[in-house]
Amino acid sequence: MNVYSLQSNDLKNLGQRRAVEFFRKILWAEGSRVGIGRNLIDVPDCINVGDGGLDSVIENVTPLSVEVIPSGLSGFQVKSSDLRPEDCKKELHKGKNRQAPLKPEIRRLLDNNGTYILVLFADITSQMKRRSNPGRTNQNGLC
Numbered sequence: 001m002n003v004y005s006l007q008s009n010d011l012k013n014l015g016q017r018r019a020v021e022f023f024r025k026i027l028w029a030e031g032s033r034v035g036i037g038r039n040l041i042d043v044p045d046c047i048n049v050g051d052g053g054l055d056s057v058i059e060n061v062t063p064l065s066v067e068v069i070p071s072g073l074s075g076f077q078v079k080s081s082d083l084r085p086e087d088c089k090k091e092l093h094k095g096k097n098r099q100a101p102l103k104p105e106i107r108r109l110l111d112n113n114g115t116y117i118l119v120l121f122a123d124i125t126s127q128m129k130r131r132s133n134p135g136r137t138n139q140n141g142l143c
């Protein structure tokens with residue numbers, strides 16, 4: 001018998017605040033698993049203030065496994081709403097305008113050879129991926 005179970009709708013219905021709280025716990029658990037202390041994982045509670053495009057930053061780490069947390073500098077943006085694949089790249093830019101500059105914290109992250117990770121608490125179906133990227137295969141369906 002499985003003590004814990006999680007359904008897709010459980011994740012989709014978290015809402016913004018609970019999605020960030022849940023993601024913080026995931027990062028802390030993963031950090032413990034791969035030898036990274038909680039003190040190195042920054043996921044602030046203040047999610048409704050300007051964050052420059054990042055909800056979480058992990059700096060200069062060397063995890064035992066890189067399945068969730070990459071080595072070096074990484075930044076995560078958490079979205080609790082359904083985001084169409086074609087809108088993923090817009091999340092990187094000021095005003096969600098792909099012609100505008102990158103958001104400042106994303107620019108800093110990328111300028112320092114960091115890894116940007118967009119976390120969606122929603123399903124992206126294969127059909128949505130194909131509509132967004134016709135003729136192009138993208139394993140994770142993002143951007």
